[in-house]
Amino acid sequence: MYLLVALFFTFSEAAFAQDKVDLEMVHKIKNEGIGNSQIQDLSFHLTDYLGPRLSGSSNLKNAREWTAEKFKEWGLSNVRIDSYGDFGRGWDVKKSYIAMKDPYYAQVIGYPKAWTDGTDGLVESEVTLLEITSEEDFDKYRGKLKGKVVITPANLNSDPAFEAEASRLTDEQLEARKTVSIGGGGGRYTPEMLAQLRAQRALDQKLTQFLLEEGVALRLTGTRGNFGTVFHTRAGSFSTDKLPTVPEMEIASEHHGRIYRLLKNGYPVKIEAEIQVEWLDDDYKGYNVLAEIPGTDKNLKPELVLLGGHLDSWHAGTGGNDNAAGVVVMMEAIRILKALDYQPKRTIRIALWGEEEQGLFGSRGYVQKYVADRNSKEKKAEWDKISAYYNLDNGSGKIRGIYLEGNDMLVPIFEKWFEPFHTMGAKTITTRNTGSTDHVAFDAVGVPGFQFIQDPIDYGRGYHTNMDVYERMQFPDMTQAAVIIASMVYHTAERAEKLPRKAWK
């Protein structure tokens, strides 16, 4: 492994003299990023001030307007809130309350599932435990559920945490991340497993329909997470032709467990609960926020270096690590470059994507509109203009390296560009892929798109939860990330050639 690295270094210095690091600029970027950091103030505004930023919600609209205003304040050019096409129905929570009334009063930590319908005022009802494992089981409950609260079993883990919930990547882990395995890694579904999954899914859909027909007042679902942390999902769809669903709340695993065990042991449980929601039907479009430092080189200025992260979040925290962190770091990176009065050769564009959490809507919409159609393979105006898209969406842990998505040609270039940041812990260049976020939209059409390797800290403990908030964000780590990304963007913008590409398969 070390031999391999040494080989690349030699290769790099011979063939990529153009990829020399501009240490004077790196020095300036570090000075501005560390000396005048806006990370903490931006983080406060993105989380506490703007609140949860669910796809299509009023808060997300506010966040678009606030970030666009901030870009204008910084003197960025071509600041615009750009529709990428259709998203669906917006949805705001106006009230949410749930408590157990019998066998004694007890508050329940619970949140409306995203895009659930509201309840018909305050629901007060005994809870029915639904144990449905086959079609026949529906008959046991038919005609008995009108106005009732129902709960389904869940297999939730409550083991104590004998391992630390937060960690940084060790040198060994980073080194291991460079290895690329060839061929199937096992773990695939057998036909029997697939059939079982399909059957369960069909039963789940039937249950949803059944509860609606029965006139159930409220459905309670347990989630993973513990000690009061609740992971979020959505209830049905945000699409404009969505059918009504039974109001549904996700409750803390401990409270789900308590209600489940009481019912299973034959003790009645009574719940009082209320959900008020507002559907936003005035605008079904989705948007990205875009802003630029215009290129100044006669030939290169139509070309682009993109950096970005997603502005939307789930709805019960304030999306601190997922992904106010990425948005703040990217905003700070472009702020640093602008504050240095840097005149790039290529145009630098920041993009704050909408609706990532519901399926990369913003970045895919942007690519579809400006870059290429990934189905027909039709290339559009920006396809051959984008040198790279840099993304940050794995929490607020510092950058330890970068995933190259199989692009071997980039190894020597990025090895070089990371050199000044070895002392900040960032040095691992891997050709591995990583998934699940907006760089995928670019990579899918053959345009270089990258996500960084980040220290996990306690990302897995809190992302997508009610507790993904300001307190989760690691400001010194984010400062490091902003400095590194500003430098990466600078070197990409100044490079004689666009970054080498993989073939678009």
Place this chain on the structure above:
Amino acid sequence: MYLLVALFFTFSEAAFAQDKVDLEMVHKIKNEGIGNSQIQDLSFHLTDYLGPRLSGSSNLKNAREWTAEKFKEWGLSNVRIDSYGDFGRGWDVKKSYIAMKDPYYAQVIGYPKAWTDGTDGLVESEVTLLEITSEEDFDKYRGKLKGKVVITPANLNSDPAFEAEASRLTDEQLEARKTVSIGGGGGRYTPEMLAQLRAQRALDQKLTQFLLEEGVALRLTGTRGNFGTVFHTRAGSFSTDKLPTVPEMEIASEHHGRIYRLLKNGYPVKIEAEIQVEWLDDDYKGYNVLAEIPGTDKNLKPELVLLGGHLDSWHAGTGGNDNAAGVVVMMEAIRILKALDYQPKRTIRIALWGEEEQGLFGSRGYVQKYVADRNSKEKKAEWDKISAYYNLDNGSGKIRGIYLEGNDMLVPIFEKWFEPFHTMGAKTITTRNTGSTDHVAFDAVGVPGFQFIQDPIDYGRGYHTNMDVYERMQFPDMTQAAVIIASMVYHTAERAEKLPRKAWK
């Protein structure tokens, strides 16, 4: 250290032939405890079914009745709910709700402080940040707080958990726990520090009075804990001559932080909240639940071996680790002995104490009533009859040893009695003291009272919180503890002599 132990062993075998372990009885106890464990069912009933058991509350009354009934069902003798004297006012929560309305709707995880007054219906108000560090600061707010919600700053830690939250004691830690330090260990308060603490306390009391005079509608307080876990305290007093206080809620550190930061940055915050409580003024007495396996030896049957734990808990979880765990283990220990149809020489009495969390009321009341007056040093009927009191109140982690409270004479005896449990991880006999729970009431009057060394698991993460519930309880650990305690109680009940005592200083 090992040399010392070896010395005691030799001494033990010579001088305490009477303290031979009865392996046949140990075998029977293990068989019953492991084979027919009631730990899980008892834990379910103590937590989920009976709910939070705050001192003086309706649920605690229910818990007394339920446990007494269970003792009768098991065939124990002299089952009684015994008043130890006065406690104070009972208090039940009937409703609790809090959410942020502005700058956007967001649920807040918050609980009424114990014994707070309720609000006057639903409070809807802007929040005022009170920053009071000296007498003069009151003037800034005077006349401006009527009907308002107020919040005070707090210095709450939100660092990620790079250390595991759950652990077991290592051999090294257990060995270290045997060492006893002589003399002052430093860390004492200087006169300046004491003066500062007194000044802060005076200011806090003035603030409480000020808020009442101003007619504040609700006070919000941050607590330690994170990720949705809230630690509890009480608002003012449960005493019958208690003055009214401003309604007060303890909220999750992250939600406290958000409201604080918004206000500090000049953004208005609006809260809606409601607390309904019920004061229980029909009975100010406090109670313990007592039950026995009567002694059968002509001479020894008036003597007692006591085992117990406290039945009360804080009010927003269900007191799983603190201290349903101890109650369940002690109940199971006496159940095991009764199930074996064991006829002890001395009388075995289980005591489930009331009101421990508010200052060891139950155990101190029992001692005062039956054992001795710790002020006048007047001895009462049971003072020279109790051989030992065994207590469990450090969570549900298994027993790793026992604290002897400075009683050197017990080392060889307990070394012997623990021998059959070395293979279950329990072997550490230390003369060290441990505090903060009911054995202290006995030790204070010169009667042997003991708390066991227990694996901490994640006790510190959740005790006294909304998340101290069924899920926190480690059933295999509790089974081990019940078996060991049953054996300890057996050997104490059968021993020719009462256990040797320290002088009552």
